[in-house]
Amino acid sequence: MATNTTEATSHAADAAQVVEESAGMPQLDFSSWGNQIFWLVVTLVVIYLVLSRVALPRIAAVLADRQGTITNDIATAEELKKKAGEAEEAYNKALADARAEAQRIVAETKAEMAEELAEATRHADVQISAKAAESEKAISEIRAGALEAVKTVAADTAAEIVAALGSKADADVVNAAVETELKG
Amino acid sequence: MASEAPSEAHGAEDGGLVFHPMDQFIVKPLFGDSEIGVFTITNVTLWMGLAILAVIGIMVLGTRKRAIVPGRGQSIAELAYGFIYKMVEDVAGKDGVKYFPYIMTLFMFIVCANFLGLLPMAFTTTSHIAVTAILAMAVFLTVTILGFALHGFGFLKLFWISAAPLPLRPILALIEVISYFVRPVSHSIRLAGNMMAGHAVIKVFAAFAAVTVISPFSIVAITAIYALETLVSFIQAYVFAILTCVYLKDALHPHH
Numbered sequence: 001m002a003t004n005t006t007e008a009t010s011h012a013a014d015a016a017q018v019v020e021e022s023a024g025m026p027q028l029d030f031s032s033w034g035n036q037i038f039w040l041v042v043t044l045v046v047i048y049l050v051l052s053r054v055a056l057p058r059i060a061a062v063l064a065d066r067q068g069t070i071t072n073d074i075a076t077a078e079e080l081k082k083k084a085g086e087a088e089e090a091y092n093k094a095l096a097d098a099r100a101e102a103q104r105i106v107a108e109t110k111a112e113m114a115e116e117l118a119e120a121t122r123h124a125d126v127q128i129s130a131k132a133a134e135s136e137k138a139i140s141e142i143r144a145g146a147l148e149a150v151k152t153v154a155a156d157t158a159a160e161i162v163a164a165l166g167s168k169a170d171a172d173v174v175n176a177a178v179e180t181e182l183k184g
Numbered sequence: 185m186a187s188e189a190p191s192e193a194h195g196a197e198d199g200g201l202v203f204h205p206m207d208q209f210i211v212k213p214l215f216g217d218s219e220i221g222v223f224t225i226t227n228v229t230l231w232m233g234l235a236i237l238a239v240i241g242i243m244v245l246g247t248r249k250r251a252i253v254p255g256r257g258q259s260i261a262e263l264a265y266g267f268i269y270k271m272v273e274d275v276a277g278k279d280g281v282k283y284f285p286y287i288m289t290l291f292m293f294i295v296c297a298n299f300l301g302l303l304p305m306a307f308t309t310t311s312h313i314a315v316t317a318i319l320a321m322a323v324f325l326t327v328t329i330l331g332f333a334l335h336g337f338g339f340l341k342l343f344w345i346s347a348a349p350l351p352l353r354p355i356l357a358l359i360e361v362i363s364y365f366v367r368p369v370s371h372s373i374r375l376a377g378n379m380m381a382g383h384a385v386i387k388v389f390a391a392f393a394a395v396t397v398i399s400p401f402s403i404v405a406i407t408a409i410y411a412l413e414t415l416v417s418f419i420q421a422y423v424f425a426i427l428t429c430v431y432l433k434d435a436l437h438p439h440h
Contacts, residue, residue: 027312035211036312052285061250062250062262
């Protein structure tokens with residue numbers, strides 16, 4: 001065949017060569033069909049057995065497993081979500097309770113303090129008024145004492161002045177005069 | 185084969201190229217030069233065996249951990265499973281699901297054989313009409329027998345389109361019958377043809393790569409076609425499987 005090709009010089013010969021080569025399609029060589037068909041049947045039977053006995057049930061099981069796992073996981077997730085919601089609710093409730101309690105305590109304390117304050121004020125007021133009355137009394141006493149002293153001093157002074165002028169002063173007269181003057 | 189290399193180089197010089205795009209499809213014995221009998225171990229045996237190993241690798245070894253959160257290998261197996269399962273369910277209906285292992289077998293074999301065929305020096309088992317014809321005939325016969333077994337002669341209503349006006353029905357029935365019997369032919373030739381054509385075109389471009397001037401173009405073209413062939417490998421397996429589902433639907437529900 002090789003020598004045949006090297007000797008072929010014209011294109012026509014080449015074309016003929018190509019045609020000749022292509023004409024012998026191995027696909028149409030029926031002598032090999034029996035062999036191919038036999039091995040094809042063997043192959044298909046083996047593949048069928050492998051797939052139907054091992055591979056396909058296994059993959060089906062894996063897929064079903066996965067579906068089950070996914071369904072389970074979704075259910076679990078939903079449950080957890082519900083639980084989280086409940087927990088949040090409980091937390092919010094506790095928070096509100098605590099807030100109310102705090103407010104109650106604040107109000108209570110405020111009332112208590114106001115009461116204490118009022119009590120203290122009242123107490124202080126009483127004390128202050130007592131002190132004021134006492135002071136007033138002392139002041140009036142002092143004032144009375146001072147008036148008496150002025151009277152005495154005035155009488156004495158008058159008596160002395162009278163004596164200095166050379167006449168004897170009658171104590172009663174002087175006193176009466178001082179009384180009169182003071183009343184004014 | 186060895187004697188072709190110098191001749192190709194020489195041929196490039198004097199403007200003559202030698203193409204052997206079909207040589208890759210030749211069925212030959214792995215051991216010795218004996219005639220190919222039915223039980224001879226050939227390259228068909230080798231590449232179909234590799235397809236079995238690939239299926240085991242993807243579907244069995246990949247899933248051996250049975251992980252709830254799948255790794256890469258397991259994801260591929262689950263993806264393949266889900267892909268075909270959904271296809272059977274959507275196309276053939278709920279009652280088609282019990283035929284899922286058969287369709288999965290067809291799909292996994294075709295997809296693995298197609299991809300293995302893309303390896304350099306590989307032999308593409310699905311590029312042979314012998315293989316695809318058996319696959320298509322198996323589907324055709326199964327579906328036909330199943331149709332008659334489930335519905336008796338009611339299966340023939342498949343060809344009698346009650347939605348069409350009465351005078352048209354015989355003509356439509358004739359067309360339907362013809363199209364029904366053409367199914368296995370198109371079903372098999374579509375797959376084998378696609379696989380063969382792509383591989384042959386890659387081989388042709390590979391031969392052109394021997395010519396210095398066009399070799400860069402040739403190599404780019406090989407790359408592009410290889411990418412296309414990767415896509416075609418998957419799509420043809422998908423098409424084969426989905427058509428099987430469609431035929432199965434006809435057998436399960438012959439009433440339009």
